[in-house]
Amino acid sequence: MKPHFYAILAAFFAGTVGILVKLSGTDIHPMTLVFYRVFLAFLFLLIFVPLIDKNTFKINKSDLKTFFFVGVLIAIAIALFTIANTLAPVQNVFLLVSTAPFFVLIIAYFWLKEKITSTKIITLIIAIIGLIIINPFQSGFALGNLLAIITALFYALFITAMRNTDKDHSIGSVVWFFFFSTLILLPFPFIYGFGSFSLESLKYILLLGFIATALQFLFYNMALKKVEAETDSLINTIVSPIVAIILAVLIISEPLNLRTIIGGSILVFSGIYLETHKKKLKQDR
Secondary structure, three states: OHHHHHHHHHHHHHOOHHHHHHHOOOOOOHHHHHHHHHHHHHHHHHHHHHHHOOOOOOOOHHHHHHHHHHHHHHHHHHHHHHHHHHHOOHHHHHHHHOOHHHHHHHHHHHHOOOOOOHHHHHHHHHHHHHHHHHOOOOOOOHHHHHHHHHHHHHHHHHHHHHHHHOOOOOOOHHHHHHHHHHHHHOHHHHHHOOOOOOHHHHHHHHHHHHHHHHHHHHHHHHHHOOOOHHHHHHHHHHHHHHHHHHHHHHHOOOOOOHHHHHHHHHHHHHHHHHHHHHHHHHHHO
8 A cells, every 4th residue: 555655645645746836936947947846856866765775875876867858858848847737727737747658658559569459549539638638828828838848758768768778776876866857967057046035935946856855756766666558657647637736726815717627637547547458458468
């Protein structure tokens, strides 16, 4: 039960990102905010993960290439996701990111030669119907919606890359992922400025780095040690959008868009069905 609880916690913390980005204010450039988010997460993980995993700093040189590659993908995905939340409603961003399993389906077919079944095709068609209902490029939030979809693409690349490496890294690897992500994002505060802080905005930035990011990725990695990737994806697909939308409505009074909710619900349920189908295929092998 504990590993599934870790997955739920990771999904819950992921669901807080949208409102924390919006509550952080507009006095900091989005790319500088991305750097703070990743850097604070790295500091937290650097302090606490070695207490959990004694082998955090015992790595092979051959692993550094993988850590760097994953760090690049994480940096890009976090940057796109953070900026998307500054440009579009939280509900749009989280529901559109739910397209990630379908990008995995397509990428894995060409990269890993994974079989596409008729059920996968049906779920993809249903997901496309959900996107058509949302109509993300005809609203006033077209750029933010587009970045959310691109975020889903990079998240899918991350998942597929990890499958392709077929390595069982320890929990400590998350420290190295964020180390390289921090290095990649380091130039942006010098390019766009370090921004100005109030005590209120600083509080939300700290929560964004420590809680929404560090704990999210820590519990995600802890869950993956015991929980199948398909199960973890199912939990995240269900929990994160629900948490994000509820918090956005209650805390920042974000109005619900019926078209987005209907189309997004179709996206989420098709993603749930796809992951359930993939899990069944895996068990039948």
